[in-house]
Amino acid sequence: MLHSDHACRNIIMLVGEEMKKNLAHFLVESGTNCSIMINKSTTVSNKTCLIIYLHLSFEGVACNYFFDIVELESGTGECIFSTLLAALEKYGITNDVLKNDLVGIATDGTLTMLAPYKGVAALLRSHLHKDLTVVHCMNHKVELAVHDVMNDVADVYYIQVFLDSLYSVFSRSPKNQRLLQSVSQELSSQLLKLGRIFRVDLVASSFNAVRTLLESHSSLVHLFEKLINDGFRSTQERSKFEGLLKHLTKLLLVMVLVMLYEALDILQVLPFFMQNRNSSVLKAKQEIDMAIRTLETLKTNDSPRFRMIVQELEEKRTFKGVLIKEPSCAEYNRFQTFQKKLFQSLDVALLISDTWPSDDYEHVFYGDMSISRLCNEVNFKLRKSTRASLVKDFRIYKENPQHMPNSVKELVKTVKVIPISMAKM
Incomplete structure (x- = not known):
């Protein structure tokens, strides 16, 4: 039995470090799509800190993983942005990994996070040269x-x-x-x-x-x-x-x-x-x-x-x-x-079969344009098919909703990785 709070703390820190390394290794090696959820908070001692979660798919299920909590030198968008990148890169999640796998970022609606030029989301988009999906927490x-x-x-x-x-x-x-x-x-x-x-x-x-x-x-x-x-x-x-x-x-x-x-x-x-x-x-x-x-x-x-x-x-x-x-x-x-x-x-609905039109002629072409637009919105990477074949697979799915082609499955999996709320943090 441990009698020292210092020994307990050291063991917890060691386990936490290993969990973060394993999570980062899985993300880098698997190439799975992911999203980042960040929130600014204040400790009991009045220090400003940044809480970082990763939202990614594991064994077909979109899961939230606590990644890190780091102290902030200031509350500006530039400081949060640089601190976020440093915390990710420390465990091997480099800019190249983010360019390939990052599809979205979820924050609260403060100007620090969502300002059009100096907000964290805007700075991340500009840095990665990528049109990320930015989510303002739905709970908020x-x-x-x-x-x-x-x-x-x-x-x-x-x-x-x-x-x-x-x-x-x-x-x-x-x-x-x-x-x-x-x-x-x-x-x-x-x-x-x-x-x-x-x-x-x-x-x-x-x-x-x-x-x-x-x-x-x-x-x-x-x-x-x-x-x-x-x-x-x-x-x-x-x-x-x-x-x-x-x-x-x-x-x-x-x-x-x-x-x-x-x-x-x-x-x-x-x-x-x-x-x-x-x-x-x-x-x-x-x-x-x-x-x-x-x-x-x-x-x-x-x-x-x-x-x-x-x-x-x-x-x-x-x-x-x-x-x-x-x-x-x-x-x-x-x-x-x-x-x-x-x-x-007081446009993702096209993937829900209950919303499809009942008219046979409308049903055939329903969602063809939207499926392409959705791919752009969530930065969906077509791995083994072209955009045209994805549209074809989607038409097959409409005819038989019980059987979902692999390309449509991949798109649904990517959409599910986009977080809708930071209340899961």
Whole structure:
């Protein structure tokens, strides 16, 4: 048994070095296509570092491999670019290897990474004289899209202000926290995260907070009713509790929360899919299209959950047993505007047989031009066939989707090497 942390560290470092050498050797010797995933981060000691992953195909499966983490002298694009090349070359991944095998690079959307002239991706393209596929992390894109929509829709800010008020009431008082924990342990833990709800990178957290608030709605109402009648509380505290209770029993707040729940329930699935090891460009389009179609449907059709809640409100004027105040015409119109605005604001498909046209004449020529364009976009190297024979093989594949010719298999394998998300890092 090892009793020294230094000995453990040395063994771990040695194993890590050997793993990096083996990975680099496999990439150089096999000539397989690969992509690079990089992200800038900060250590506990406030040192800026670069995290490097390689995304490549091993035994027919596209896999992520941690490659290295190196300290950066500065956060500029030039420094990150030179540090990246040095880290790769240290283990034998030279410029010639990158020119032959590198097909893409995935980063976040910062200017340091994606600036058109001095960004890391632009510098790498220029250095290798190669038109690499540059991927802005799809997880980050989804989060940014949700963030922009939330900023555009006014009543989301109303919910944000309400949740911030809840946070301030319970986070600053241990006594209030204990009372909240006695009502709902999950809501208590979610409230600690509410300071950053609806911000970038937290769609799933926003969904969990909204879900928990809806589930604990009646318990929260009863708690505030109890606090308002607590004679040991100051007049200022009781006024604060009364104001929050007034909002909790408003139809507008309940309906807006339900609609947010519906939208976030659809969107929060995407980040989890993107970080799945089996996700790829081919599958991502299907998932995104499905989410878009569902959101489009919710513009004009209410979900079963929403209809059930509306039915309870119309028949009993209650939500989970809590009496809800009759809304004014202005509040009702405000909710309808919110519903419309919320859902209004939110070429690799040719390789997916489900997207092919059913018409026989269209089917024959479908994708012939796109297959050539796709080869250029992902820098696909035709090893044992010509571009014309690839198009011919693709036509054979269209006639018999159960049998995929080798050239089409190689193209699909190359496309799968293009990463779609850095959440796998």
